[in-house]
Amino acid sequence: MxxxxxxxxxxxxxxxxxxxxxGNLIAGKQTPVTAEAKPHPIEPTYQDxxxxxxxxxxxxxxxxxxxxxxxxxxxxxxYTLGRFSKGQPIMPDVDFTPFKAYKSGVSRLHASIKINGQxxxxxxxxxTNGTYINDQLIPANEPHLIKNGDIISLGTLKIQVLITNxxxxx
Amino acid sequence: xxxxxxARLGVPRDATLEExxxxxxxxxxxxxxxVSPDPNATELFIKVQEAxxxxxxxxxxAAYDVNLPPEATSAPKIxxxxxxxxxxIPPLDEPQLVYVLLDLLPTVAFEERxxxxxxxxxxxxxxxxxxxxxxxxxxxxxTEILRQLRPQDVLSIVTFSDNADILLPATRGVDINKGExxxxxxxxxxxxxxxxxxxxxxxxxxxxxxxxxxxxxILLTDGHTYGDENASLELAEQAAxxxxxxxxxxxxxxxxxxxxxSLASKTGGHSLYISDPKELKRFLExxxxxxxxxxxxxxxxxxxxxxxxxxxYAFRLSPEVGVLPTxxxxxxxxxxxxxxxxxxxxxxxSSTLPQETRLTIAEATLALDIPxxxxxxxxxxxxxxxxxxxxxxxxxxxQTILLAMSRLTLYRMQEQARADMTTGHLEQAKTRLxxxxxxxxxxxxxxxxxxxxxxxxxxxxxxxxxxEGEKKxxxxxxxxxxxxxxETKG
Numbered sequence: 001m002x003x004x005x006x007x008x009x010x011x012x013x014x015x016x017x018x019x020x021x022x023g024n025l026i027a028g029k030q031t032p033v034t035a036e037a038k039p040h041p042i043e044p045t046y047q048d049x050x051x052x053x054x055x056x057x058x059x060x061x062x063x064x065x066x067x068x069x070x071x072x073x074x075x076x077x078x079y080t081l082g083r084f085s086k087g088q089p090i091m092p093d094v095d096f097t098p099f100k101a102y103k104s105g106v107s108r109l110h111a112s113i114k115i116n117g118q119x120x121x122x123x124x125x126x127x128t129n130g131t132y133i134n135d136q137l138i139p140a141n142e143p144h145l146i147k148n149g150d151i152i153s154l155g156t157l158k159i160q161v162l163i164t165n166x167x168x169x170x
Numbered sequence: 171x172x173x174x175x176x177a178r179l180g181v182p183r184d185a186t187l188e189e190x191x192x193x194x195x196x197x198x199x200x201x202x203x204x205v206s207p208d209p210n211a212t213e214l215f216i217k218v219q220e221a222x223x224x225x226x227x228x229x230x231x232a233a234y235d236v237n238l239p240p241e242a243t244s245a246p247k248i249x250x251x252x253x254x255x256x257x258x259i260p261p262l263d264e265p266q267l268v269y270v271l272l273d274l275l276p277t278v279a280f281e282e283r284x285x286x287x288x289x290x291x292x293x294x295x296x297x298x299x300x301x302x303x304x305x306x307x308x309x310x311x312x313t314e315i316l317r318q319l320r321p322q323d324v325l326s327i328v329t330f331s332d333n334a335d336i337l338l339p340a341t342r343g344v345d346i347n348k349g350e351x352x353x354x355x356x357x358x359x360x361x362x363x364x365x366x367x368x369x370x371x372x373x374x375x376x377x378x379x380x381x382x383x384x385x386x387x388i389l390l391t392d393g394h395t396y397g398d399e400n401a402s403l404e405l406a407e408q409a410a411x412x413x414x415x416x417x418x419x420x421x422x423x424x425x426x427x428x429x430x431x432s433l434a435s436k437t438g439g440h441s442l443y444i445s446d447p448k449e450l451k452r453f454l455e456x457x458x459x460x461x462x463x464x465x466x467x468x469x470x471x472x473x474x475x476x477x478x479x480x481x482x483y484a485f486r487l488s489p490e491v492g493v494l495p496t497x498x499x500x501x502x503x504x505x506x507x508x509x510x511x512x513x514x515x516x517x518x519x520s521s522t523l524p525q526e527t528r529l530t531i532a533e534a535t536l537a538l539d540i541p542x543x544x545x546x547x548x549x550x551x552x553x554x555x556x557x558x559x560x561x562x563x564x565x566x567x568x569q570t571i572l573l574a575m576s577r578l579t580l581y582r583m584q585e586q587a588r589a590d591m592t593t594g595h596l597e598q599a600k601t602r603l604x605x606x607x608x609x610x611x612x613x614x615x616x617x618x619x620x621x622x623x624x625x626x627x628x629x630x631x632x633x634x635x636x637x638e639g640e641k642k643x644x645x646x647x648x649x650x651x652x653x654x655x656x657e658t659k660g
Contacts, residue, residue: 001264011267012264012265012266012267012518013262013264013265013266013267014255014256014266014267014268014269014519015267016255016269016567016571016572016575016576016579017575017576017579018579019579019582019583019586020602020605021601021602021605022579022580022583022605022606022609024576026566026567026572063612068608068609068612069608069612070608070611070612
């Protein structure tokens with residue numbers, strides 16, 4: 001039997017998706033292969049946006065792959081990612097506590113995402129377990145460009161970055 | 171050339187005596203001079219009888235076969251690709267799942283002009299609820315079909331409410347003006363008795379029914395039929411046996427989707443949801459041009475499944491999408507000249523595996539009819555099997571299967587949610603819908619996700635789902651499986 005990580009429903013071995021909650025049952029073993037994780041189901045119009053265009057406003061969302069949750073980011077140009085912990089004055093902009101952050105090795109202040117015009121970059125904030133872009137470890141305190149569809153990992157927590165622009169979203 | 175007795179009976183050269191008898195009985199039922207109104211039937215029947223006399227007597231058949239030119243049979247020019255979700259099956263003390271994707275494609279170049287003549291019957295609902303705009307669009311769409319047909323095509327139009335009327339008897343090369351006048355006379359009144367309409371349509375189809383035609387019934391309705399569902403399904407089964415396909419188009423929100431889905435799928439046909447009558451014309455046109463491009467039809471897959479294996483779910487992914495009944499054989503409809511016929515099968519393997527190195531999942535026999543060839547094609551036999559071996563899977567399942575399953579899971583979630591509701595498990599239905607909504611929005615299908623959420627909220631308030639919502643969700647999630655959306659690049 002396979003137990004769904006998301007809802008604890010059991011499925012026979014060989015099942016690919018949980019019939020109960022629709023969660024991907026093999027994502028844990030291999031690189032995430034949900035339809036969501038593949039770059040192509042994302043509207044191609046997003047990728048067609050090339051070159052600077054002042055009229056476009058960037059919208060960034062974080063897709064927590066194993067939990068199938070999407071967190072839209074808005075209102076700032078920089079976001080800290082991490083885990084809230086009691087009695088600590090540090091409060092990340094995006095708190096991954098509901099996604100088993102502690103178990104996945106997410107530091108309290110793990111990384112930050114910065115939006116600068118058309119560019120979006122990720123910086124590791126000297127985290128304990130490291131930050132990865134598409135399974136490549138990035139050195140601490142250095143900004144690294146990320147693009148739509150990239151999968152970043154904070155420790156073992158896998159997150160897909162979705163970059164769209166508001167003008168085309170509707 | 172010698173008379174081709176096999177072609178007359180519509181059987182392949184490797185047909186068994188049983189199949190020959192069956193084919194003869196089937197033809198006799200429609201062509202017998204006592205039954206058929208067609209003046210040509212008697213002559214045809216005598217020819218068929220002659221063929222049967224030879225082929226049903228083993229000595230005569232052998233003598234006939236000796237003199238047959240070798241090219242008189244033809245292997246179907248179809249390529250069968252099988253893709254498994256797993257590379258092998260480890261022996262385990264518990265049941266396991268395997269997904270098999272079957273992909274059939276013609277290996278000959280298909281040109282549109284080769285398309286076989288159509289023998290189609292439009293079955294139009296003229297119940298009171300169709301009154302007004304709906305009927306106007308139906309009339310306009312039917313007229314459009316009239317124009318779209320080629321001179322070699324046969325068309326009949328049947329209308330039904332409490333009873334059925336033949337608006338246009340089966341005619342080859344219908345005169346457009348005459349047809350238009352007939353269509354314009356269409357009036358609404360009465361209820362929706364689908365069986366009546368289907369029976370009349372089947373009769374019209376039978377007047378020209380012939381393996382060289384694409385024989386097809388297109389049913390258009392906006393309502394529920396009451397009490398005659400089972401008889402209608404039986405008729406659909408009979409139609410499937412006789413090589414007649416049925417597609418069902420539901421207009422608006424009040425028709426019974428479960429009924430129309432199973433009606434169509436019994437023949438390998440499909441159902442469509444038309445929320446806006448304005449779309450009707452486009453749907454009908456696509457339907458007809460699809461039929462004009464059929465390369466092989468009446469594709470049936472006989473799956474002789476092994477003892478320790480059970481077919482749990484079958485779904486067609488292309489050219490049309492929809493659940494296939496898991497009865498044996500599977501009626502798969504047709505293979506278009508330019509696209510593939512793709513189906514996905516879910517097998518449950520029991521914990522007791524045979525003491526062998528390979529597990530046979532099923533022995534498959536694929537039968538099909540290629541209308542453009544006057545010679546019946548022989549059956550294609552192949553085996554679905556996987557090695558039995560210890561160990562952990564190394565490779566992830568093929569992308570195509572994963573992608574199809576990720577979408578199919580969503581379709582099945584709504585199916586399950588509706589099943590939950592019928593069994594009174596409202597809480598489960600609600601949770602499932604909410605999960606479905608979050609998956610949909612994460613894949614960018616925001617409108618559909620919204621519809622799902624609205625229905626989930628209704629359940630929360632103790633209200634049932636709306637009929638519109640049910641259909642939008644069902645056919646919305648189903649449309650995610652359309653080949654265009656599924657295509658993987660690399």
